[in-house]
Amino acid sequence: MPYLVLDRLTKRFGPWVAVDNMSLTVEKGELVSLLGPSGCGKTTTLQMIAGFLDPSAGRVTLDGADLLAKKPNERGLGIVFQSYALFPHMTAAENVAFGLEMRGIPRADRDRMVRDALQLVGLGAFGDRYPRRMSGGQQQRVALARAMVIKPSLLLLDEPLSNLDAKMREEMQIELRRIQRSVGTTMILVTHDQAEAMALSDRVVIMNKGRVEQVAAPQDAYDNPASAFVANFLGRTNLLQGVVRRDGAGRRIDVAGTAWPVAAELPDGPGLLTVRPEKVRFVDGGGVPGLVRARVFQGTQWLFEIRTEAGDLTVIRQHDGQTLPAENEPVMLGWRAEDMRVMAGEA
């Protein structure tokens, strides 16, 4: 039985629809990311679950109970805010203890739970510090400990890592994953960072303009994007304009003089072919002809910009000793039919 259910959740601000008919189910213990560009409605969705915004329509149930009937302070959810929202006039330990105090937990138990929570996030020795004396990463950990210590039925994380530098962010990602595994809390993570979403989540919900574009495991969404938006948003991809038509052997898409088989249900007319840069290979013949415009060495890999009749392509090749084309060299590009996706429409 699903744990958290969003049922046709909608939020309008005047004529503007921030979240449009959003439905989602989350299993207990899952970590699901809401991923999308700013303004896609992911934070609005989170705020409605938390109770800081009232939805215009729709239902939210948690473990079978109607969540919208409860006030924000009765929902028992843990929330980690983008700004951390620590209480600046309280020490780290007092911050963490606040939620326990509100629940009327006796002092002795409270002290022990606070100590354990700070230990869990690696801040055992920092209980007496005030937030402004701590680094961004430490504040972030206090915010996490404060949200986790109340044993929330659901933990909401609103862009929790966006204010940290790249190295700290990576550390916190691993930390967050470790904590989630060990405690087993159900988490909803809001982020605009696709790498973060893919690294942390069991499933990602890719949102655009208030609508859900795709819900899938990160690798699934990456390999089988449901739309051009998803393909573009999740990592780098190549979009090639072609024409879908029928010939003797079945349906095909013509791209820059080459023909690729496609699924039978696509209509005739313009079609978009997407293929990931790392799936494109240099072939000896029978591929898409192009010219190497630039090549960049990136350590573990080479990045190529290749101009073709159907548009510019990015190609990534591993740096593994094989000979690779030089700049301004004509090349032929190919890929396996199962590595490409074709959608009807124009770029």
Add this chain to the structure above:
Amino acid sequence: MTAVDAHKSLIDSPDAAADSAPPPRPERRPLAPYLLSLPALALFAVLLLVPLVMTGLLSLNSFGFYTGIQDVWQLGNYIDIVTDDYFHEIFLRTFRIAVVVTLLCAVLGAPEAYILRRMRSPWRGLCLLIVLGPLLISVVSRTLGWALLFGSTGIINTALMAVGLIATPIEFMYTETGVIIALTHVLVPFMVLSVWASLQRLDPQVENAALSLGAKPFTVLRRVVLPQVVPGILSGSIIVFALAASAFATPAIIGGRRLKVAATLAYDEFLNTLNWPLGAAIAILLLLANIVIIVGCNRLVERRYKQVFE
């Protein structure tokens, strides 16, 4: 060591030091900031420091009804004030009024600022204008307005008697109650502005964080919002207290000659009795008392809420 030796060693020492460490570079002190602040400093000196020093000196002179101001230096005026019950009563009244006005302003102004901040946009501007309105009206006409409301046949008393709540008129004019009400009205905007400024620095998510942790709305206010606006309430209180203790127009009109405060007392000494040295001594004592009380309270609150002030 002779003077010559000392001189020699002074000359030698830089050479000796040069081998081990480079000579310290002379610290450059740019002059521009000092020169640029000179006009403001001059204005400050001419308009504040000089009159203050002159008042201080004047307060040390003596005064006789037939001799006028005597150019002698003595502490007689201060001794008079310190030993006379008449002055004690007036100074006590001044600070009683100032304390009550400050408390009322804090109790009214802090929630007012909080409510204003949570209002939506057209109403917020409108209500802010109403709150700041008193500052736009001349203090004399505003106080005379209160006098109209306060009189024994004034609007408040007439209305209360018409409703039957009171049988005889409440005395507002020439009472401390009247002065306190009028001063609070005048000074509450300073508190609102000051608390408003500290509310602006408050992370709006902090209240949501407290709610999500299970705090009731009132607990959020008491435990999370209030401690963070203490600096605002304190700076507002300092402004309100200083202005209330040294207020002149409102006590002069509402309090009249019957209910003197330190400021009207000094005024009377200067202009009615013509005892300028005594008036100056009263003014200086008022200033000193103000400074002592404000600095003392400031220290106390800052220590209590030191983490907020860091």
